[in-house]
Amino acid sequence: MKQVIFILCVSIGLNVSAQKEVSAKYNNIGHFFYGIAIVELNGKKGAIDTTGKEVIKPEWDNLTGFGKDGIGYARKNGKVGLIKTDGTLLLEPKYERISGFRNGRAIISQGIFKGVIDFSGKIIIEPKYEHLKFEDNGLVRARVGGKEVLLKID
Numbered sequence: 046m047k048q049v050i051f052i053l054c055v056s057i058g059l060n061v062s063a064q065k066e067v068s069a070k071y072n073n074i075g076h077f078f079y080g081i082a083i084v085e086l087n088g089k090k091g092a093i094d095t096t097g098k099e100v101i102k103p104e105w106d107n108l109t110g111f112g113k114d115g116i117g118y119a120r121k122n123g124k125v126g127l128i129k130t131d132g133t134l135l136l137e138p139k140y141e142r143i144s145g146f147r148n149g150r151a152i153i154s155q156g157i158f159k160g161v162i163d164f165s166g167k168i169i170i171e172p173k174y175e176h177l178k179f180e181d182n183g184l185v186r187a188r189v190g191g192k193e194v195l196l197k198i199d
Contacts, residue, residue, distance in 0.1 A: 071103070081111045081130050092117075092130065101132045110145075116164060118143060127166050136166030150198065152177050161185065161198065169198055 075083040077095060084091050084103060091103030092111070101108065104121075111117040111130055119128040119138055126138035136143075142154040146164065153160050153172055160172030170177070176188035185196040 066097075079111060079113050079115070079130075081117075083108050083111075094130075100130055101128065114146070114164065116146075127162075135164075136162065140172075147179050148183075150179070152179070159187075170196060 071084040071086050073085040074093070075085075080095050081092050081100070082095075084093055084099075086103040089103040090105045090108040091099060092101040092108060094100050105119050105128075106122070107118075107120040108128070109118050109120075115130045116135065117128050117130070119126050119134070121138045123141075124138040125140050125143050126134060127136040127143065128134050140153045140155050142152075143162070144152040149164050150161050150169060153162055153168075155172040157175065158172040159174045159177040160168055161170035161177065162168055170185065170187075174187040174189050176186075178186045180186050180195070183198050185198060187194050187196050
């Protein structure tokens with residue numbers, strides 16, 4: 046019995062001594078999704094990959110939404126933009142809201158006006174409509190000046 050306990054203690058000791066830290070120290074490290082974990086340092090958010098490498102510096106008020114497309118929402122000073130998992134900023138944080146993507150497009154809100162962007166952050170429909178809603182077949186229902194129109198996105 047003493048031999049078993051001794052072997053367990055030595056085994057645990059060797060395993061503990063073989064561990065090493067692979068990331069910088071953060072106040073919090075979130076769960077990994079699609080190879081990215083959101084980290085927090087002094088109230089600011091960033092991201093690391095599964096090797097512990099910092100891929101987005103912790104300078105954002107909030108980071109969310111990283112999926113298999115590698116695009117997330119980056120919030121700073123009350124505005125939201127788009128960022129890739131490698132830290133590339135696709136769209137400056139200048140919108141109040143960016144919806145989830147549908148068929149590669151999302152609705153943006155700038156003040157009271159709405160527009161549409163694609164995955165690259167390119168504006169497809171300028172934010173000049175009071176209301177936008179994706180319909181089937183690539184159509185967008187829009188309201189401007191109290192009237193509804195249908196817009197076709199190519």
